[in-house]
Amino acid sequence: MQLAELTWPDVKARVPDTPFVIPVAALEQHGLHMPLATDAMLLAEVVRRVDEQLRDRVIFAPVQWLGNSHHHLEFAGTMSASPRTYLDLLADMLENVLHHGFRRVLILNGHGGNITPLKQAIFETRQKLRARRDLLLIGASYWDFRPAGRLGAEFVQDAVGHACEWETSMMLAIRPDLVKPFDHLNDLDTGYSFEPAYRGWITRERVPAGVESPGHLGDPRHASREKGDKLFETFAAGTARFLEKVIAWDGQSWEFPS
Ligand SMILES: [Zn+2]
Numbered sequence: 001m002q003l004a005e006l007t008w009p010d011v012k013a014r015v016p017d018t019p020f021v022i023p024v025a026a027l028e029q030h031g032l033h034m035p036l037a038t039d040a041m042l043l044a045e046v047v048r049r050v051d052e053q054l055r056d057r058v059i060f061a062p063v064q065w066l067g068n069s070h071h072h073l074e075f076a077g078t079m080s081a082s083p084r085t086y087l088d089l090l091a092d093m094l095e096n097v098l099h100h101g102f103r104r105v106l107i108l109n110g111h112g113g114n115i116t117p118l119k120q121a122i123f124e125t126r127q128k129l130r131a132r133r134d135l136l137l138i139g140a141s142y143w144d145f146r147p148a149g150r151l152g153a154e155f156v157q158d159a160v161g162h163a164c165e166w167e168t169s170m171m172l173a174i175r176p177d178l179v180k181p182f183d184h185l186n187d188l189d190t191g192y193s194f195e196p197a198y199r200g201w202i203t204r205e206r207v208p209a210g211v212e213s214p215g216h217l218g219d220p221r222h223a224s225r226e227k228g229d230k231l232f233e234t235f236a237a238g239t240a241r242f243l244e245k246v247i248a249w250d251g252q253s254w255e256f257p258s
Pocket residue numbers: 030038039110111162163167
């Protein structure tokens with residue numbers, strides 16, 4: 001169910017045990033070849049497919065287009081809530097949903113920069129409600145819901161990058177008209193460096209010396225519409241299976257239903 005299409009009595013009738021999903025994305029540069037709304041459009045497609053599979057068993061809020069994208073601000077058009085503002089925004093949305101009486105809340109993410117604030121918002125909200133024993137506050141990125149290992153021999157990347165093989169493929173599957181030529185783009189997967197330490201970074205610097213960043217991270221040259229269809233199918237099926245478990249949760253246990 002789409003929250004935006006329900007009346008308030010419709011929503012009230014689904015309290016307290018209908019899982020409530022808050023999808024969060026971003027509006028940020030996606031290289032020389034893809035539009036700024038890429039993350040929001042891809043997440044909306046995942047949500048559309050999951051909603052189709054679960055029908056009236058789960059409520060989906062509209063995709064939140066503003067994310068934490070400060071690391072992309074060197075590129076024109078990127079809009080971003082600063083990390084602290086974004087943390088508060090997520091916590092407020094969580095608290096809205098809890099205020100209305102829902103107890104099973106999933107923040108479903110579609111942008112890497114949202115991951116740290118998302119975990120912090122969930123952690124802080126749980127601490128504020130320490131006396132409660134009936135809450136399932138969880139967060140994940142849609143690409144987490146896939147089998148371990150490589151998705152198929154045809155894939156070059158085994159993880160999501162940025163405007164990369166995976167994201168470009170998915171955009172080709174839904175809006176090929178918005179994808180500009182990408183055959184000339186280099187593989188720019190430089191990792192994080194200095195591992196196992198975590199290094200603070202901005203997108204522009206994650207390129208080899210002397211190279212000016214075009215904005216992508218990963219290898220868009222290997223994108224195809226067929227790969228995009230396979231990625232959507234995998235992520236939507238995995239997310240739907242996960243939500244089935246959220247529905248099956250007994251309302252109190254630490255353990256997740258197997
Ligand atoms: Zn993206």
